[in-house]
Amino acid sequence: MGMTSAQKRGFGATLWDWLTTVDHKKIGILYLAGGGFFFLLGGLEAVIIRIQLMSPENNFISAGLYNEMITMHGTTMIFLAAMPILLGLMNFIMPLQIGARDVAFPFLNSLGFWLFLFGGVLLNLSWFTGAPDAGWTNYAPLSIQSPGHGIDFYIMGLQLSGAGTLMGGINFIVTIVLMRAPGMTYMRMPLFTWTTFVASILILFAFPALTVGLFLMMFDRMFGSAFFDAALGGNAVIWQHLFWIFGHPEVYILILPVFGVFSEVFPTFAKKRLFGYTAMVFATFLIAFLGFMVWAHHMFTVGLGPVANSIFAVATMAIAVPTGIKIFNWLFTLWGGSIKINTAMLWSLAFIPSFTIGGMTGVMLASAVADYQYHDSYFVIGHFHYVIVGGTVFGILAGLHYWWPKMFGKYLHEGLGQISFWTFFVGFHLTFFIQHFLGLMGMPRRYWVFLENQGLDTGNLISSIGAFFMSFGVIVFLINIIYTTIKGKKAPRDAWGSGRTLEWTISSPPVHYNFKQLPLVRGLDPLWIEKTEGNEKMTPAEPVDEIHMPNGSILPLIMTIGFTIASYGFIYQTGNKYWLIAVYSGIAIALICMLTRSLKDDHGHHISKEELERVGD
Amino acid sequence: MTDEMSTRKINSFQKQKNKQEMQRMVVSFALMIIFTLIAFALVMLEVPSTYVIPIILLLAFVQVGFQFFYFMHLKDKGHEVPSQIIYGGVFITVMVALTFTVITWW
Amino acid sequence: MSHDHSIDPKSMPKDPSKATTEGKHKFMGLWIFLGGETVLFACLFGTYLALRNSNAGGPTTQELYGLGLVFLMTVLLLTSSLTSVYAIYHMKNNDFKKMQLWMGITALLGIGFLACEIYEFAHYIHGYGFTFRSSAFGSSFYALVGFHGGHVAFGLSWIITLMVRNAKRGLDLYNAPKFNTFALYWHFIDVVWVFIFTVVYLMGMVS
Numbered sequence: 001m002g003m004t005s006a007q008k009r010g011f012g013a014t015l016w017d018w019l020t021t022v023d024h025k026k027i028g029i030l031y032l033a034g035g036g037f038f039f040l041l042g043g044l045e046a047v048i049i050r051i052q053l054m055s056p057e058n059n060f061i062s063a064g065l066y067n068e069m070i071t072m073h074g075t076t077m078i079f080l081a082a083m084p085i086l087l088g089l090m091n092f093i094m095p096l097q098i099g100a101r102d103v104a105f106p107f108l109n110s111l112g113f114w115l116f117l118f119g120g121v122l123l124n125l126s127w128f129t130g131a132p133d134a135g136w137t138n139y140a141p142l143s144i145q146s147p148g149h150g151i152d153f154y155i156m157g158l159q160l161s162g163a164g165t166l167m168g169g170i171n172f173i174v175t176i177v178l179m180r181a182p183g184m185t186y187m188r189m190p191l192f193t194w195t196t197f198v199a200s201i202l203i204l205f206a207f208p209a210l211t212v213g214l215f216l217m218m219f220d221r222m223f224g225s226a227f228f229d230a231a232l233g234g235n236a237v238i239w240q241h242l243f244w245i246f247g248h249p250e251v252y253i254l255i256l257p258v259f260g261v262f263s264e265v266f267p268t269f270a271k272k273r274l275f276g277y278t279a280m281v282f283a284t285f286l287i288a289f290l291g292f293m294v295w296a297h298h299m300f301t302v303g304l305g306p307v308a309n310s311i312f313a314v315a316t317m318a319i320a321v322p323t324g325i326k327i328f329n330w331l332f333t334l335w336g337g338s339i340k341i342n343t344a345m346l347w348s349l350a351f352i353p354s355f356t357i358g359g360m361t362g363v364m365l366a367s368a369v370a371d372y373q374y375h376d377s378y379f380v381i382g383h384f385h386y387v388i389v390g391g392t393v394f395g396i397l398a399g400l401h402y403w404w405p406k407m408f409g410k411y412l413h414e415g416l417g418q419i420s421f422w423t424f425f426v427g428f429h430l431t432f433f434i435q436h437f438l439g440l441m442g443m444p445r446r447y448w449v450f451l452e453n454q455g456l457d458t459g460n461l462i463s464s465i466g467a468f469f470m471s472f473g474v475i476v477f478l479i480n481i482i483y484t485t486i487k488g489k490k491a492p493r494d495a496w497g498s499g500r501t502l503e504w505t506i507s508s509p510p511v512h513y514n515f516k517q518l519p520l521v522r523g524l525d526p527l528w529i530e531k532t533e534g535n536e537k538m539t540p541a542e543p544v545d546e547i548h549m550p551n552g553s554i555l556p557l558i559m560t561i562g563f564t565i566a567s568y569g570f571i572y573q574t575g576n577k578y579w580l581i582a583v584y585s586g587i588a589i590a591l592i593c594m595l596t597r598s599l600k601d602d603h604g605h606h607i608s609k610e611e612l613e614r615v616g617d
Numbered sequence: 618m619t620d621e622m623s624t625r626k627i628n629s630f631q632k633q634k635n636k637q638e639m640q641r642m643v644v645s646f647a648l649m650i651i652f653t654l655i656a657f658a659l660v661m662l663e664v665p666s667t668y669v670i671p672i673i674l675l676l677a678f679v680q681v682g683f684q685f686f687y688f689m690h691l692k693d694k695g696h697e698v699p700s701q702i703i704y705g706g707v708f709i710t711v712m713v714a715l716t717f718t719v720i721t722w723w
Numbered sequence: 724m725s726h727d728h729s730i731d732p733k734s735m736p737k738d739p740s741k742a743t744t745e746g747k748h749k750f751m752g753l754w755i756f757l758g759g760e761t762v763l764f765a766c767l768f769g770t771y772l773a774l775r776n777s778n779a780g781g782p783t784t785q786e787l788y789g790l791g792l793v794f795l796m797t798v799l800l801l802t803s804s805l806t807s808v809y810a811i812y813h814m815k816n817n818d819f820k821k822m823q824l825w826m827g828i829t830a831l832l833g834i835g836f837l838a839c840e841i842y843e844f845a846h847y848i849h850g851y852g853f854t855f856r857s858s859a860f861g862s863s864f865y866a867l868v869g870f871h872g873g874h875v876a877f878g879l880s881w882i883i884t885l886m887v888r889n890a891k892r893g894l895d896l897y898n899a900p901k902f903n904t905f906a907l908y909w910h911f912i913d914v915v916w917v918f919i920f921t922v923v924y925l926m927g928m929v930s
Binding site: 212216235 | 728747748751752755756758759760762763766767769770773774776777778779855856857858859860861862863866884885888897
């Protein structure tokens with residue numbers, strides 16, 4: 001596993017290396033690539049939706065296909081684009097920020113990625129035979145009644161990728177608890193590490209609810225159970241509860257990591273330490289805690305009764321407080337700083353007003369009484385796109401521009417970055433701002449067409465034009481990636497010259513063992529502390545000695561293939577019992593892989609002191 | 618591993634400590650069995666449900682406490698993070714149980 | 724850094740399962756996993772609590788459950804929890820043979836529990852026509868108790884694999900964490916069962 005030989009290997013060896021890798025940085029890149037692919041797919045679906053709604057009574061796609069389109073757009077964007085891209089950033093950056101050489105369970109990390117990827121591919125294969133069409137929330141009894149296998153693909157696809165995400169969450173928690181470098185106490189951890197930690201805890205507690213919900217849905221659809229079947233005493237509200245007990249923490253899983261990204265970007269480009277670090281940490285925990293107690297605000301109109309509605313309304317409004325603390329802390333970080341504007345900073349600055357608008361409409365929706373008016377209207381669509389695009393997507397793009405030089409050793413092109421920012425930013429507000437008013441004027445969500453001359457024509461046209469602007473921005477970003485890969489400017493270790501945290505102390509891109517010697521952390525923003533004392537480098541916490549690293553393995557991929565085959569079997573065994581062969585053989589493949597992993601000792605390998613000294617650092 | 622590695626060579630102080638701990642384990646096991654017996658007895662004797670349900674739930678919580686704190690060593694040093702995580706899980710469990718008993722049918 | 728995982732009895736670590744970095748990671752990872760499992764079972768319990776009276780004209784909880792078998796199952800599983808504690812006790816004393824013996828007893832008790840559960844399910848299906856499909860109550864009952872039974876079955880195959888794999892080479896710092904994580908998992912299965920016998924069976928018998 002010599003470093004120098006990496007460039008000389010052939011295509012086959014390189015491919016094998018990526019398929020078997022357990023290196024958190026490579027897995028991070030795989031997550032980014034996979035998530036990026038699904039982001040494009042979800043974006044394409046969004047554009048098709050906007051074309052259909054561009055003019056009244058449009059006939060661009062059929063009603064059934066439209067239902068599939070909205071379902072797949074939501075499901076893809078949440079589960080297969082936003083989550084994996086965030087997991088990719090966490091995977092790559094978090095271990096570097098805490099001064100670790102890998103995550104706690106490298107094998108599991110790889111398994112988690114492959115499960116996500118195959119789950120996503122499985123879900124999208126449904127396009128060939130009929131995609132799920134009950135909305136991304138998949139409410140029973142609509143989803144129970146839906147004919148064909150669309151919903152079955154939804155169940156099995158999300159079950160696979162959800163299992164992968166849960167593994168990632170557990171892995172990150174253990175990594176942060178046990179693998180921090182000497183001196184890196186909890187309250188010296190960078191904010192992005194903190195938000196990774198808290199988001200992982202949310203994953204840990206939220207995803208099992210989805211797992212159970214999907215199992216019950218699977219049993220009802222495939223094995224004739226009666227959880228949601230009112231005729232046999234079932235109750236469809238159970239699905240709603242399970243889905244939102246998962247689903248509401250999920251939106252905080254999506255937003256907290258990008259709060260961490262902004263908390264890294266602002267101090268770096270304002271050359272000021274983050275204002276109110278302690279308050280930021282506690283606000284993160286408070287958001288996570290409250291985020292678990294508000295799920296029923298998605299169900300105000302179900303009829304839970306005034307007492308339940310009031311409790312959940314108050315809890316929901318309370319979340320505005322810790323979020324407000326964060327917004328003000330970012331503003332105070334900027335205040336009086338020596339600010340440098342570049343693409344990463346533009347995305348971060350644009351986030352503040354955009355997300356705040358989404359937050360304000362969130363408080364409006366939190367009012368149970370008013371929600372009866374907003375519910376299932378375009379007002380809700382406007383609201384959650386303001387927080388998810390204005391928050392998560394802006395944050396992801398800020399993070400990508402910020403860490404790209406660290407991950408790939410080259411700067412993204414600044415001019416192209418700004419073109420993509422401005423077109424996307426303008427397009428985003430064009431698309432979604434008007435949707436609030438469309439909703440207030442009575443346009444319901446998930447409708448295939450709207451009628452002429454009801455005051456909805458212009459608004460929908462503007463919204464669709466905005467979608468084209470956003471698409472243009474994304475295309476420019478893709479061009480930027482290609483351009484950068486070919487001709488990008490090389491980045492040094494401290495790519496922005498004002499880095500504060502440990503990832504900027506190692507080469508860009510980092511060597512596969514990250515740190516030749518683990519650094520000694522002497523406070524918050526360890527690199528900045530060394531800089532203020534005139535030191536070029538971190539003080540090492542250990543002498544140069546051999547490094548223990550995990551071995552790569554193909555087993556996670558084979559295990560995932562086994563589970564995917566079994567999933568296919570489950571989907572189709574309802575019609576033909578011969579498909580049970582696929583179920584059994586798929587599970588057998590997976591079990592054999594587990595057994596192999598258990599029986600065969602794997603002690604990892606060591607990088608010798610001599611090799612480390614030869615490579616330098 | 619060879620036969621010389623017999624248990625006798627282990628530090629006798631440590632061995633003594635392990636033994637004391639094991640005795641505490643046996644005591645907690647006995648208590649758990651007693652709690653189980655009480656719970657079953659209360660139900661078989663058809664004590665009114667207003668009393669019996671809170672009591673058996675309490676007994677279950679105490680029993681689970683023994684499992685976690687003694688059998689699984691949650692009370693020991695080095696278990697701070699696991700105990701926080703389990704408390705979080707228990708909190709959500711209570712919330713979920715309340716949800717499904719109170720606001721699912723009306 | 725040591726490449727060697729064998730135990731030197733003269734400097735026997737206090738807890739061989741947490742003497743290596745990997746051991747510490749496994750220990751923490753399993754606990755975190757159990758946090759997630761708590762929520763998984765919470766959701767299944769919730770579903771059961773919501774649907775336990777939806778018997779769609781089939782047998783009610785009082786007509787169905789029999790406390791004798793449930794008591795036997797409880798004793799089997801509780802005892803297996805204690806025997807796994809004994810196994811870990813002998814692990815800490817570096818006595819591999821006794822550890823294997825107690826782990827073996829744990830597995831046997833687990834098999835006994837599982838046999839009782841299979842008998843119980845068969846009895847409900849053939850005696851009462853009470854199945855996974857007959858009512859929402861049936862679905863939620865078999866989902867909850869079946870998920871727990873599935874966990875028992877997985878635990879059994881886990882420990883049997885471990886015992887067979889390590890039978891000849893004895894205890895070392897590489898496999899000690901594996902036995903320890905199994906023991907933690909097994910206790911958790913018992914924790915879930917305590918709530919199952921309380922919430923499902925005992926509360927089901929109380930009108």
